[in-house]
Amino acid sequence: MRNHFHLKTLAVAIATLSIASVTNAAGLDRSGQDVTAFFQDGTYAEAVYTYIDADVSGYDSANTNPSQNAYERGDKTGDIAEAYDFFRYGVKADINDTFSVGVLYDEPFGAAAEYTQSNFVSQGDLDASISSITDGAAPSLAAAQAGIGALAAGETAGVLTAAQQAQLDGLRGAVAVAQAEASTAGENTNVEVRSQSLTGMLGMKFGANKNFQIYGGPVAQRIQAETKLRGLAYGPASGYTSTSNPDMDYGYIAGIAYSKPEIALKAALTYRSEIEHNVDIAESYPLVAIRAVAAGATVEQATALSNRASNYEITTPKSVNFDFQTGINPTTLATAKVRWVPWSDFVITPPLYNDTSKISYGPDGLNLVEYTDDQWVVELGLAKRVAPALAISGTVGWDSGAGDPTTSLGPVEGYYSVGLGAKYNLTENWAVSAGGKYLWFGDAKGQLPSDKLVGDFQDNDGFIAGLKVSYQAK
Template identity: 30%
Template sequence: MTSKVLYMFGISFLSSNAFAAAFDRTGQSVSAFLQPGNYFEAGLTISDSTVKGKESGKLDTTRDIPNSSNTTYHPNTALKLQINPNFSFGLIYDQPFSSDATYKGINNFVSASNDKVLIPGYTVGHLAAASGQNEPTGGSDYDVDIQNLSFIFGYQPNKQWNFYVGPAYESFQSNIHLRGRAFSVWNGYNLDSKVTEDWGWLTGFAFQSPQKALKLSLTYRSAITHKVQGTETAPIIDMLMSQSGKDSVNQYLQSINASSAYIAQIDSVLNQLTNVTSTGTTKFKVPDSLNLEFQKGLTKSTMFFGNVRWVNWSTFTWRPYLFGETSEVIGQLANKPDGYVLIHYYKDSWTANLGLGHKFDPKWSGFSSIGWDSGAGGGPVEGYYNVGLGLQYSPTPKYFISTGMKYSWFNDSESKYKGLTSDIANYKNNYGLAYSLKIGYRF
């Protein structure tokens, strides 16, 4: 086998986005589909990061926020069939977008009886005691899982060009639990969504020149909109809508000698909350993206490779139904009649990776890479720099086993996030590790 074939095996990990902007996890490479002949691969990437921070002081405290990131596992597999010299078919499965975080300790993302509710000085403990309901407990956690299966049909008019297109089937599920003062009246909010499935598409082309040991591809993936239905609960909102809750708020306002105009405004908002419907459908839009992947032989035993990825995160907004409806009412008190969004990113993300592969002998090859990610303008991870190393063993020309590791330095996040928790916390000196194991087989 030539070196340019061998090196493609390791590129999919070393150019992947294990800690990329927003929810991006795999980079959605199509390199497996561009392998010659019939090909199968299966792999697993484990991501283990440290994401800790400190409260910004905007809510009067600067307490530590312990590591909130959970270890995640991302399986992937691909099958490519060369039906005849001109037509090929491929299947690629991965989990391109996900989030898994849990907040612990004593901070604004963990519930406490003295968390403020709606009015300065009025707490969750006051409201729960007055309404006879249970206080929210525990810490915030986020679990978003998106799985994708791409069906790719390729046409090769000659040995240099490959044009491909196909549908992409995608599932979405989320479990989001908000806790703590950071989320105001949504302290205790739960969203547990049903699994939804929707379709998108991809298209692209690849060019190769065996004489120059050059190969490149450009792939566009469409946005996919999921219509999400789930169970939403907001216990603080429920307490505020109850008559005992309203009476408690009114009594507290009178005890602090609030103005009659302010009391009337609070009363109007609480009455409007009773008209909010609790169930409905909301949309979650996975953004479109563009991938450029390339490789170039430098010598018979050394290969240069890389990729550049763009994701249209600036169009991304996540506002579940009940959360959105109640936020438009509560937002009147903060001069935000359009309400709040739960998650929003304000810029597109760019990711770039460059690497070298070297063939030591017919059975052993090694890989190294460097990478950069711009971030998407939101959340505790605002882009990164990384380095990666990998090793591949090929007992025979028909199959291989490869393993690799990436270390990422996360950029500091100054909480530029435009969603509900803007400027609540800052994150510094965080990092991530990713490990990969893959097998491949030609038949």
């Protein structure tokens, strides 16, 4: 007689607690966009709480000259990763033996980072800033201005040598950076990105034994962000601030699944579309005002130019998830997850930031955030029923990251992870699961959009704790 591996007793405690973040995974990936709640038998509902605490620290660069990209080890940055938590909910029901419906909520993308020390904090000391940027050649604002005055006449007359012109440009740049520093004295670099997603799903089973299922539906996604760049690390961009208002836009999900209940086998391939957001953004850029005043504008005119409200596009990336499980014996279940996200196609390009950068970096300007590689995530797990109402599980995982060097607002190159969890069936229908994971983060250099290296982050780690309450009735 063939054994049947009942999913109710083999269910994995935390197999669906995917983990990702701008501070501990590739890009802005946070929840992993898990959909496995939809593949549970009968009527099913779950509520999942996840808490992530990462330790990401390193050293800034002692080279604060905006025109030189080389990294020189400087001071400690302290821990820049902010702890955060999020929720995920899922509800699924069978209409009949062919059709199923479900609704899923998660928080797919996000970031939470803040520098509280080092060259990523604005000091507001004009003389110290200028001396640092010019390697002591101009030890104060007065000295820099005197140097500019001495060379400016020669520039007007067209008699400066190439070396003298370079010196003049360097002094002007140093003064601009120092003035931007002074306008935001004592402020920290920080970034926060929040998103919410609601997915509706309709599935249809087919085949002789209803082993196959196609599914899909609409996705509503909301996203908002705030960014502050501060300190000598950001050179002329120090003082830049942007606030993106919440925007709701829509995409879709589609996939195909196969199941074989006799051995508790389930496999699903899920595609999520990219979603294009048209975001209202308010930007402030002190460098714009500094340049405007130098060109003869009044303070009022310069202030107006350095603050802009506009609209731009952010396209959150598409993704592909593969979820697999199979019974090994009547009390043991094996699981596997694979996720791909093309972060190399993702950019954040605020209009004022981009327009200002065109002066120094050509007609295309710079993106505020971009990545060089696509993300791959692989997680393997085993679950074992050790008592009629208790199952335990273990997982190992790997995240490829999205390139190194990477943005200074999320300087981690993927991770390795191990996890443990347990699920206890409180009643025939209700269960509670809990677990945790430990992560070893990949070393990464922090880089500005201009390719300047501003930080080195090594030997970092973090942990994740999760709690899930679920209901299932067949």
